[in-house]
Amino acid sequence: MHKDISIVVPLFNEEESLPELAEWIERVCAEHGYAYEVIMVDDGSTDDSWHVIEKLAETNPHIRGIRFQRNYGKSAALNEGFKAANGNVVITMDADLQDSPDEIPELYRMITADGFDLVSGWKKKRYDNAVTKNIPSKLYNSVNRRISGIKLHDMNCGLKAYKRKVVKSIEVYGEMHRYIPVLAKWAGFRKIGEKVVVHQPRKYGVSKFGWERFINGFLDLLSIQFVSRFSKKPMHFFGLLGTITFMFGFIITMYLIIAKLYYGQMYGLTNRPGFYLAIACMIIGTQFFLTGFISELVSRSAADRNHYLVEQRLGWKDDHKQ
Numbered sequence: 001m002h003k004d005i006s007i008v009v010p011l012f013n014e015e016e017s018l019p020e021l022a023e024w025i026e027r028v029c030a031e032h033g034y035a036y037e038v039i040m041v042d043d044g045s046t047d048d049s050w051h052v053i054e055k056l057a058e059t060n061p062h063i064r065g066i067r068f069q070r071n072y073g074k075s076a077a078l079n080e081g082f083k084a085a086n087g088n089v090v091i092t093m094d095a096d097l098q099d100s101p102d103e104i105p106e107l108y109r110m111i112t113a114d115g116f117d118l119v120s121g122w123k124k125k126r127y128d129n130a131v132t133k134n135i136p137s138k139l140y141n142s143v144n145r146r147i148s149g150i151k152l153h154d155m156n157c158g159l160k161a162y163k164r165k166v167v168k169s170i171e172v173y174g175e176m177h178r179y180i181p182v183l184a185k186w187a188g189f190r191k192i193g194e195k196v197v198v199h200q201p202r203k204y205g206v207s208k209f210g211w212e213r214f215i216n217g218f219l220d221l222l223s224i225q226f227v228s229r230f231s232k233k234p235m236h237f238f239g240l241l242g243t244i245t246f247m248f249g250f251i252i253t254m255y256l257i258i259a260k261l262y263y264g265q266m267y268g269l270t271n272r273p274g275f276y277l278a279i280a281c282m283i284i285g286t287q288f289f290l291t292g293f294i295s296e297l298v299s300r301s302a303a304d305r306n307h308y309l310v311e312q313r314l315g316w317k318d319d320h321k322q
Contacts (some may be wrong), residue, residue, distance in 0.1 A: 002164070005029070005108060006087030010077035011095035012042075016204035022063060025102045029062075032105050039062045040095070044071035057314040064315035075177040082167040084316075090167045090181045094158040098200045106162035110193060117166050117189035120152050121159035121197035122183060148182050150196050155181055159197050163189075170172050173282045174223075236295075238292030246285025252278035274276040 007025060011018070022038065027035045042050045053065040066080055078092060089111045093099035106189065110119045113205065144155050154177045169184040181192055231235040252274050 002036045003037050003087040004089065005034050005104070006090045006164075007036060007038045007087035007104070008078060008081035008090060008092045009038060009040045009095050010041060010043055010081065010086060010092070011049060012046065012071060012074075012076050013045045013047045013202070014095040015052050017095055017097045018049065018056065020203075021095055021097055021101070022060060024097075025104070026060065026062070028104050029247050030103045034061055035105075035107070037085075037087060039081045039084055040065050041077040042067040042272075043073065043077040044068045044136045049217045054314060063316070064313070066313055071278040073175065073177075075172045075175055078177050078180075079172040082170075082172065085164070085167060086161045089164045090164060092158060092160050092162075097203050099159040100198045100200055103159060103195070103197045106195065107159075110195060111163055114193070114250050116161075116193040117159045117163050118181060118194055119193045120155065122153045122155040122194050122291040123155070123157055123199035124196045144179075146184075148179070150181050150185060150192060152181060152192070152309060153196075155179065157197070163262060166167045197265030202273060234295030238288045238295060242292065244285075245281050245288060249281025249285060252281070298313050318320070 009021070013176050017039070018286065021252045025036075025038055027132065036061075040056075042053060044067075050065070050067050053063070053067075057065055064084070066084065068076070068080075079094070082090065091104060091107055093101070099121070107119055107121075141153060141155055142180065145151055148155075160180065162184075166184050166187070166189050169187045169189070170180065172180060176183060190257050226237075231289050254270060256275055256278065
């Protein structure tokens, strides 16, 4: 039977915060009478996070655990959690206690009563460092809104709620967890909402944030925009680009030939710079064509990209089905 809520918690080295987070979630869900499950995905932690999850699962039947053999990243953890989730509404939150479980009832209501496919949290007031995170994050989200067309203030907020069919329809790979709303929109889920959520000061551990995330995030955004438009028809992109490039080189070549034959140009074809430009364009255009053909073959035979070595699971009644 499906539960009301599945709460997916990806984590890496969060041993101190997990007991408090589990207790907080249990208190909120008990107050509102939810049938729920908490899926904690240990992304290869090097501290005692997995042992803490084991102890929590022994005392709380609602908690289940998944452990990766090594660190694969947040996208892999979320994707594995989504596959395991059994709730009608799936809520994700970070394990560092900066996301408040008190937001769960309203997020659940917005999905079930208001009919949103996805609701993203907006940490309007943040307790992070303004120079290293807040200001860059605002610039980053501004660029995201312009490129993706999705009007969210904080696309990368870890606190989100989804209809079950949304998480079962998307694949989160690479570093695409930043762009789950884009993946959902691409999959046909258009009703995407936003809720202002409380951002708690960090109580334990250290931030996993780094400047490289902005560079990687921008590249991922370009990647997902390309994939969303051309993943099923890559020849449309590479073929068009190849045609334009090849025709440009071909026109230059014909001009040089005509100039030589009819206008008596005194220099040979190979002595003119335009000749080498034309040859380069025709070769590059041909390569774009070949790239398009190969991409078509790959897009039709691509295997599942999410193969993660899971070392252990906790609390699963039907392990053979997982």
